Amino acid sequence: MSKIIPSAAKLFAANTVSKSVSPAVSTNKKYSTKSEATFQIKPFKLHKLESGPATSATLTAEDALKLYERLAILRRIETASGNLYKEKIIRGFCHLYSGQEAVAVGMRAAMRDVDSVITAYRCHGWTYLMGVSVLGVLSELTGRRTGCSRGKGGSMHLYSKNFYGGNGIVGAQVPLGAGVAFAHKYRGDGGVCFALYGDGAANQGQLFEAYNMAALWDLPCVFVCENNGYGMGTSVDRASASTDYYSRGDYVPGIWVDGMDVLATREATKFAIDYCTKGKGPLVMEMETYRYSGHSMSDPGTSYRTRDEVQEVRQTRDPITSFKDKILTNNLATQEQLKEIDAKVRTEVDEATKQAKSEPEIGVEELSADIYYNCVEENIRGILPNAPMKHLEVVARK
Amino acid sequence: MALKSPVVFGVLSRLSRRSFSSSKALFSKPVTVRDALNQAIEEEMERDERVFVMGEEVAQYDGAYKVTRGLWKKYGDKRVIDTPITEMGFAGIAVGAAFAGLRPICEFMTFNFSMQAIDHIINSAAKTFYMSAGAVPVPIVFRGPNGAASGVAAQHSQCFGAWFAHCPGLKVVMPYSSEDAKGLLKAAIRDPDPVVCLENEMLYGVPFPMSDEAQSNEFVLPFGKAKVEREGKHITVVCAGRATDTALIAANELAGKGIECEVINLRSLRPLDFDTIARSVAKTHHIVTVEQGWPSCGIGAEICARLMESSTFFELDAPVWRVTGADVPMPYATTLEALALPRPPDVLAAVTGVLGARIDQASAQ
Ligand SMILES: Cc1ncc(C[n+]2csc(CCOP(=O)(O)OP(=O)(O)O)c2C)c(N)n1
Ligand SMILES: [Mg+2]
Numbered sequence: 044m045s046k047i048i049p050s051a052a053k054l055f056a057a058n059t060v061s062k063s064v065s066p067a068v069s070t071n072k073k074y075s076t077k078s079e080a081t082f083q084i085k086p087f088k089l090h091k092l093e094s095g096p097a098t099s100a101t102l103t104a105e106d107a108l109k110l111y112e113r114l115a116i117l118r119r120i121e122t123a124s125g126n127l128y129k130e131k132i133i134r135g136f137c138h139l140y141s142g143q144e145a146v147a148v149g150m151r152a153a154m155r156d157v158d159s160v161i162t163a164y165r166c167h168g169w170t171y172l173m174g175v176s177v178l179g180v181l182s183e184l185t186g187r188r189t190g191c192s193r194g195k196g197g198s199m200h201l202y203s204k205n206f207y208g209g210n211g212i213v214g215a216q217v218p219l220g221a222g223v224a225f226a227h228k229y230r231g232d233g234g235v236c237f238a239l240y241g242d243g244a245a246n247q248g249q250l251f252e253a254y255n256m257a258a259l260w261d262l263p264c265v266f267v268c269e270n271n272g273y274g275m276g277t278s279v280d281r282a283s284a285s286t287d288y289y290s291r292g293d294y295v296p297g298i299w300v301d302g303m304d305v306l307a308t309r310e311a312t313k314f315a316i317d318y319c320t321k322g323k324g325p326l327v328m329e330m331e332t333y334r335y336s337g338h339s340m341s342d343p344g345t346s347y348r349t350r351d352e353v354q355e356v357r358q359t360r361d362p363i364t365s366f367k368d369k370i371l372t373n374n375l376a377t378q379e380q381l382k383e384i385d386a387k388v389r390t391e392v393d394e395a396t397k398q399a400k401s402e403p404e405i406g407v408e409e410l411s412a413d414i415y416y417n418c419v420e421e422n423i424r425g426i427l428p429n430a431p432m433k434h435l436e437v438v439a440r441k
Numbered sequence: 442m443a444l445k446s447p448v449v450f451g452v453l454s455r456l457s458r459r460s461f462s463s464s465k466a467l468f469s470k471p472v473t474v475r476d477a478l479n480q481a482i483e484e485e486m487e488r489d490e491r492v493f494v495m496g497e498e499v500a501q502y503d504g505a506y507k508v509t510r511g512l513w514k515k516y517g518d519k520r521v522i523d524t525p526i527t528e529m530g531f532a533g534i535a536v537g538a539a540f541a542g543l544r545p546i547c548e549f550m551t552f553n554f555s556m557q558a559i560d561h562i563i564n565s566a567a568k569t570f571y572m573s574a575g576a577v578p579v580p581i582v583f584r585g586p587n588g589a590a591s592g593v594a595a596q597h598s599q600c601f602g603a604w605f606a607h608c609p610g611l612k613v614v615m616p617y618s619s620e621d622a623k624g625l626l627k628a629a630i631r632d633p634d635p636v637v638c639l640e641n642e643m644l645y646g647v648p649f650p651m652s653d654e655a656q657s658n659e660f661v662l663p664f665g666k667a668k669v670e671r672e673g674k675h676i677t678v679v680c681a682g683r684a685t686d687t688a689l690i691a692a693n694e695l696a697g698k699g700i701e702c703e704v705i706n707l708r709s710l711r712p713l714d715f716d717t718i719a720r721s722v723a724k725t726h727h728i729v730t731v732e733q734g735w736p737s738c739g740i741g742a743e744i745c746a747r748l749m750e751s752s753t754f755f756e757l758d759a760p761v762w763r764v765t766g767a768d769v770p771m772p773y774a775t776t777l778e779a780l781a782l783p784r785p786p787d788v789l790a791a792v793t794g795v796l797g798a799r800i801d802q803a804s805a806q
Contacts, residue, residue, distance in 0.1 A: 134592025186774040197594040197773030211596035246525040276502035
């Protein structure tokens with residue numbers, strides 16, 4: 044914490060909500076006994092950078108609980124999604140984020156309200172972190188009217204303020220993110236855009252086009268490669284001639300980050316925001332992480348890797364378990380507090396799940412709603428020539 | 442990933458009593474479209490050393506939709522090649538290999554992702570033979586699932602039939618049954634020109650009877666020849682790919698009401714077999730087109746234009762109706778999704794409407 048620039052620190056502090064968090068120091072045994080602790084972070088690897096993010100991080104008890112809660116809720120949302128899929132209530136594709144939570148949670152903790160995010164289809168957790176309720180996420184997945192896209196987008200297409208989805212075409216979100224960064228710069232609002240993509244997407248040509256223009260024009264864009272080891276059934280070394288994703292921006296500086304450590308992702312993101320807001324142009328961050336489930340629900344995820352491999356990561360590197368151990372052994376939280384959070388998270392997700400199943404879908408008249416911001420045709424053609432539909436404006440026009 | 446389709450049950454229920462005009466008598470065991478495609482690729486790889494398969498997950502994973510199952514084990518890394526997720530790059534590499542005389546089968550995991558590579562399909566593959574005045578043939582096949590899948594929303598559910606059929610230099614096929622799939626894909630692989638083979642994920646798992654002839658490794662189907670799936674005298678129903686299923690179910694129902702539809706499965710979209718359509722219309726004097734793609738500048742629109750431009754126009758007793766995908770991006774929600782694609786009742790309504798001759802009388806259901 045000490046090393047980060049004052050402005051980011053201030054914003055970060057402003058970002059930490061203390062609503063339901065109990066006093067950090069208390070006589071009650073139930074509460075943690077220490078108000079903060081300092082942790083060492085697995086060294087970052089740097090590409091074309093003289094110095095990197097702080098390698099020791101101070102964590103307050105308050106933040107510890109908040110981070111834990113977010114990690115827990117993301118995991119729980121995915122467990123619920125997996126179950127809803129098995130119950131055939133979620134259809135089509137459904138890509139779970141379990142195992143990768145520390146990337147999003149740590150990044151979000153460092154982000155300011157002005158910053159923006161765009162990612163691929165593995166987006167349920169990000170949507171929640173960007174302000175959509177658990178119900179808004181889950182009922183989008185079940186295709187119901189309370190979904191954040193009214194059920195029109197489904198599991199790959201969720202959006203919220205400063206969150207541009209939820210993209211189904213591998214790699215496409217990366218130049219889009221550079222475009223969002225372009226807008227930040229154009230407006231001079233001081234915001235940074237985080238464009239997330241997988242190790243598979245990392246090979247797409249359009250990334251390199253985006254790197255180039257972002258560097259040419261000093262765009263405040265952080266290209267975040269979530270290296271989870273596989274793109275579908277293909278391991279990184281079968282798809283990438285260089286698996287040092289943090290260095291693949293060539294002339295764009297990069298950082299390798301332990302993506303299983305929420306403090307590492309948080310510190311790296313603070314550094315990235317500082318870097319980009321100083322007008323130094325884009326940055327690449329590789330977050331090394333792991334996905335527990337198959338690529339999507341229809342992939343058992345066992346033909347191209349062993350069960351042992353998955354088990355080992357779960358046991359030794361799990362982002363939630365390892366963080367939990369850390370904060371417990373450092374007395375930033377007690378078992379009771381974490382149990383309380385677990386219970387709260389369970390209730391919240393369970394209730395949202397129930398509602399996401401019972402809500403109705405939007406009315407059929409919305410099939411032809413919001414195709415255009417300003418529709419200039421009177422009718423939208425249906426399946427037959429004599430069954431035209433009206434173009435409806437459901438979302439308020441400005 | 443491969444989703445079980447509710448649509449196919451119509452096919453299954455009719456499987457036993459359907460006759461196939463191009464099939465010679467005896468049906469052997471039913472073969473799924475997936476297996477028919479797999480047979481086609483394997484037989485052609487066996488037949489011609491120059492044939493190889495390239496695409497995402499085609500080798501070690503056996504294909505995202507298992508169409509290339511077993512091929513990597515049999516032919517190894519040299520001829521069944523897993524690529525990174527870089528459509529523009531590997532499509533370009535495949536086209537380059539075709540320039541140099543190889544016979545690539547370039548698989549797109551789905552045709553939605555072919556949009557990343559469309560420059561190579563159109564500008565590199567389709568035009569080079571012409572631009573080089575015949576010096577550089579481009580014998581390549583682009584194939585993969587196309588059209589609406591189930592519950593995957595707008596970016597993953599769309600038909601590119603009209604897109605590719607628009608472009609000179611390409612041949613475009615859209616198989617419906619297992620015979621179609623095998624015969625057309627084999628023809629595509631042997632063809633000296635670039636061919637786009639638009640398959641359908643929802644049909645992959647559907648078994649169709651296959652004649653002994655179609656089971657043979659010399660079975661190929663000609664491009665630009667439609668198949669009359671069902672003969673009828675009252676109205677012509679033109680369709681391709683999965684829309685054929687919709688049309689046949691509707692035709693079955695209409696037969697119960699005394700209306701005999703002549704169902705024409707186009708098989709190729711480019712070249713388009715207008716002769717078969719014209720011959721049929723000369724008999725029925727009524728026509729309806731059925732497609733899953735969007736209406737604007739679609740396959741149905743093209744058929745209408747050809748009717749207008751030909752003397753077949755004078756055979757028509759009523760305006761043509763197109764049954765198309767609704768003119769909207771595909772929604773995810775189940776009820777909306779169902780309303781975005783033609784279903785048998787829509788074909789029924791169109792047939793009734795056209796035979797009723799007055800466009801405003803028919804009721805859309
Ligand atoms: C352009 C494109 N090609 C192929 C696909 C199919 N596809 C979806 S996800 C995926 C794997 C992506 O892997 P990676 O980028 O590592 O992300 P991860 O799924 O591991 O999060 C593929 C091949 C697609 N959606 N878009
Ligand atoms: Mg990956």
